[in-house]
Amino acid sequence: GTLNAEELNIVDFGARPDDGSDDTRAVRKAIQACQAQGAKRLVLPKGRYDFYPEFATEMYFFISNNDEGLKRVAFPLVEMRDLVIDGQGSECCFHGFINPFILDGCHKITLENFSVDYARPFHSEAIILGHDAEGMDVEIREGFPYKVHRGTLLFTGGQEEDGPLTTVSQGEIYGSSHMLEFDTEKRETAYLANDFYFSPVNGYPAKKLDGRKVRIRVPELEGVPGNTMVFGPNHRNFPGFVVSDCADVLFRNVTIHHAGGMGILGQRTHNVTVDHCKVTPSHGRMVSTTADATHFVNCTGKIALTHNLFENQKDDATNIHGIYVQMAEQSGSDEVIVKLKHHQQHGFDFLRPGVQVELVHARNMMTYATTTVKAAERLNKECTKLVLSSPLPDEFQPDDVLAEVLADSEVTIANNVVRNNRARGVLLNCRGKTIVENNYFHTPGAAILFAGDSSYWFEQGGVRDCVIRNNTFDNCLFGVWGKAIIDFKAGIREDKEISRYDKNIRITGNSFRVFDQSTLLNAYCVDGLIWNNNTVERTNAYPSRDKPQPPYVIEFCDNVTIDGKAYQ
Amino acid sequence: GTLNAEELNIVDFGARPDDGSDDTRAVRKAIQACQAQGAKRLVLPKGRYDFYPEFATEMYFFISNNDEGLKRVAFPLVEMRDLVIDGQGSECCFHGFINPFILDGCHKITLENFSVDYARPFHSEAIILGHDAEGMDVEIREGFPYKVHRGTLLFTGGQEEDGPLTTVSQGEIYGSSHMLEFDTEKRETAYLANDFYFSPVNGYPAKKLDGRKVRIRVPELEGVPGNTMVFGPNHRNFPGFVVSDCADVLFRNVTIHHAGGMGILGQRTHNVTVDHCKVTPSHGRMVSTTADATHFVNCTGKIALTHNLFENQKDDATNIHGIYVQMAEQSGSDEVIVKLKHHQQHGFDFLRPGVQVELVHARNMMTYATTTVKAAERLNKECTKLVLSSPLPDEFQPDDVLAEVLADSEVTIANNVVRNNRARGVLLNCRGKTIVENNYFHTPGAAILFAGDSSYWFEQGGVRDCVIRNNTFDNCLFGVWGKAIIDFKAGIREDKEISRYDKNIRITGNSFRVFDQSTLLNAYCVDGLIWNNNTVERTNAYPSRDKPQPPYVIEFCDNVTIDGKAYQ
Numbered sequence A, B: 001g002t003l004n005a006e007e008l009n010i011v012d013f014g015a016r017p018d019d020g021s022d023d024t025r026a027v028r029k030a031i032q033a034c035q036a037q038g039a040k041r042l043v044l045p046k047g048r049y050d051f052y053p054e055f056a057t058e059m060y061f062f063i064s065n066n067d068e069g070l071k072r073v074a075f076p077l078v079e080m081r082d083l084v085i086d087g088q089g090s091e092c093c094f095h096g097f098i099n100p101f102i103l104d105g106c107h108k109i110t111l112e113n114f115s116v117d118y119a120r121p122f123h124s125e126a127i128i129l130g131h132d133a134e135g136m137d138v139e140i141r142e143g144f145p146y147k148v149h150r151g152t153l154l155f156t157g158g159q160e161e162d163g164p165l166t167t168v169s170q171g172e173i174y175g176s177s178h179m180l181e182f183d184t185e186k187r188e189t190a191y192l193a194n195d196f197y198f199s200p201v202n203g204y205p206a207k208k209l210d211g212r213k214v215r216i217r218v219p220e221l222e223g224v225p226g227n228t229m230v231f232g233p234n235h236r237n238f239p240g241f242v243v244s245d246c247a248d249v250l251f252r253n254v255t256i257h258h259a260g261g262m263g264i265l266g267q268r269t270h271n272v273t274v275d276h277c278k279v280t281p282s283h284g285r286m287v288s289t290t291a292d293a294t295h296f297v298n299c300t301g302k303i304a305l306t307h308n309l310f311e312n313q314k315d316d317a318t319n320i321h322g323i324y325v326q327m328a329e330q331s332g333s334d335e336v337i338v339k340l341k342h343h344q345q346h347g348f349d350f351l352r353p354g355v356q357v358e359l360v361h362a363r364n365m366m367t368y369a370t371t372t373v374k375a376a377e378r379l380n381k382e383c384t385k386l387v388l389s390s391p392l393p394d395e396f397q398p399d400d401v402l403a404e405v406l407a408d409s410e411v412t413i414a415n416n417v418v419r420n421n422r423a424r425g426v427l428l429n430c431r432g433k434t435i436v437e438n439n440y441f442h443t444p445g446a447a448i449l450f451a452g453d454s455s456y457w458f459e460q461g462g463v464r465d466c467v468i469r470n471n472t473f474d475n476c477l478f479g480v481w482g483k484a485i486i487d488f489k490a491g492i493r494e495d496k497e498i499s500r501y502d503k504n505i506r507i508t509g510n511s512f513r514v515f516d517q518s519t520l521l522n523a524y525c526v527d528g529l530i531w532n533n534n535t536v537e538r539t540n541a542y543p544s545r546d547k548p549q550p551p552y553v554i555e556f557c558d559n560v561t562i563d564g565k566a567y568q
């Protein structure tokens, strides 16, 4: 303990910076002391701290859009109140299969002034040497240990094998099941590069060559010699920060160099601010987090992302959405078994008595009723049996979906830099007021995507009040993830003439720099969109693609005006 | 419900035999009713019942020598008292990733008169066509669906793919990481066949050929054309019956055709009887359970295996042992952090206040002290912090191990047939009275093994009173798993001159049929062994191996007599 019970110092609990020793137990003790004493601040004096799974706290956790599991957690913050963790510029280095931070049921937490990294990242990187009809030769970069055993390339933790292989052998395998080519010079996904997916494997058919060179025996592989092949992990087990069922959480001056999953994942949380943070790779690595930089699911209150750098993450900068469950089986007039369909949503318990829900036709995404949950019995992580406060209406159809009415929600995305990542910039799927302003986007896919679907990702969207202003869209769309720089693609399969999923959008004062005649705006099933005072400038940043595209594609929309000109 | 509350019938809860429909929810309701009404019998009228994971009860479970995980369980019996489940000759067929039975904290349970099988087993089988310097060609048997995608052979559930591959794709993969050749005609492991292990993979480098033929591109593979290659699962997630922290459990006339793991696993349980049961493959499959037929860990009271058939399981017929934990870190004179070292023992919580424990040197397996657990704090599934009732003695050394003193235990293995499985017959590692009589063994390895070690499997053994009488050992040792038909191999690395791990063994009236000059008895670090009135007969069942072996190998033993002749 310290004299001032308001502030505790992890060194007083046995943490030793800069020596490589495991500081996990010190953190556990310090957190327990914070809770016991009601301390308001926990300080990590500037230095490097190391965290190993061996003695870490364990908890089974369901993490939306990442992978559930029994996790070892370095910073398990459970039902904490009113605490600042101040890293004072420290580096937190994680070793092996350990989760950095899980916040569960906390109120008013600030995390500030430290960085998170892994000694061995969950993805791997190699330089492409060439390819032919038999496969591709690569040279695996230092820092990404691997082995080729009996015809399979497996990435590893670099540990020595202990003991002979037996029926129960387990190795520290860094499983991988997909590849993506990056431009080594530009440090971004290669021009028009596409994901190369395998059926769920953990390694690749391969042959060892000299040194760190390996021949991957997959004839379909292509890539430019000298470019970097990134081998993506076959899991999202290790997101950087999980914020679950919390309120009033602030990230300030936190840097995430790596995570095996998303950087920050918020779920069922009220008010999250991410301010002056960075998601950026370390040690010359091509990739930072192996999935989205940030992601928010069924959150309420205000989500604010301000003054951040999100770069080289292997998916979007953010996605703020709800979750649809499928109404799998009606078991009574007011009873229905609902099912979480996407496996990375399993265990997402948001259906509790009193929750207001909307009933939606899957085929046209139209809400046809709202009601309230009267009782919920969880059968397992997929299925929950609901009793509703009113009978299912006549419109109910099998495979309809249901979601929480997330009325009280608001999003501000301002003054961020988003660049060099895989896929899109920001996915806007929040019903409350959404402002996207003064951001810089250089993304291979759509910079801004309005999504929502009820047949594959089961993500609830549909903006109602959205402003996109004074942003710079700098040579976006050099990849394959999107039809337009600002793209709408609600999963509406029928009734397009009447279904209007996104509403009331103003796009104004933005600057578009484009390397060919890209589509600036692709609007689909929108009601109310104003486009004005945006500028477009041509560049030579990339080769032009096949054929020029129309700047505005407006399909199945009402009340759209482009610089004063009405569409439809 | 029924008129007679003493007996319930699952048909009354919605189960429908013989129609392929999912009976999982009916069983759940029936079990709840048994508990609510205190019913004494639950009857499954003769028929075929089907069980799917979709609506099954879920529980996280640690299962010794099998794999932990969040399990879907068809028959979750938790804290039940005094219940008979009578299948009346029914077949229970399981589909996909579901566990048949978990008994947790139950007393006086009888399971009788039914069989357990899986529609798609967790292993796969193929006929060997031939092999050359590039690899082996096999023809995969019907009933074992698979695909070859981008150079990898993956076994599957046979479902259609749904949707495109993405970063989060999951398929129903039946992961496999090792192979073993079986003699198709004899329906047993091939003569002197050895396991062929891969680093932890879930599929194999391969190329699709015509029909169900596949070329496995692994040059080292060998096997006799026409023989059966068995692809073992890379997990033990689905043992047939788990009996955990129970008392007085009886299996009678239960047949286990398949399990993805062990058939029956008992842990921390008092009194288990397995009588007139069978572990035997169905549908012409070569393999029944993919691991041991039965296995008992830290059990007390009486373990009785009588009148059973254990055949074609992919490991031993039984192994009855305790668990050693490593004393990983002393944190005070009476405080030590202990660690479960073998990953399939993780979560095995046996160290509770009041438990008597022995302290053992890992290097020589000698017990140097006994004491009692005063307090236990579980850090995670591997590590527990113990406070002992007395200080650690001076003899304590890092890496010593600790185990429960399992004084009250007794084993009877009588009138069983054990044959055609992988590896050994029975592993005897129980301190209490152990009787093995009137059994028939035809095993590729040792028929009887006395094991125990503190450096790899961490299984506690050391018999004190063991009788082996009137058994038939019929052409055992045609494989690679053991040096003798009755084999001792305690993991004693030092002090062999004084360490005596197994004591007081009588081997009498047994009949040995041998196809070459095998070692009948290999005794090591034993004190007290009498061998008499055993007969030996030569056969021509298999070719002789390289060189004749001495019939008795006696090393580092005291008080051994072979038919009246004293050794040493």
Ligand SMILES: [Ca+2]
Binding pocket: A015, A016, A017, A018, A019, A020, A021, A022, A023, A048, A049, A050
């Ligand atoms: Ca340290």
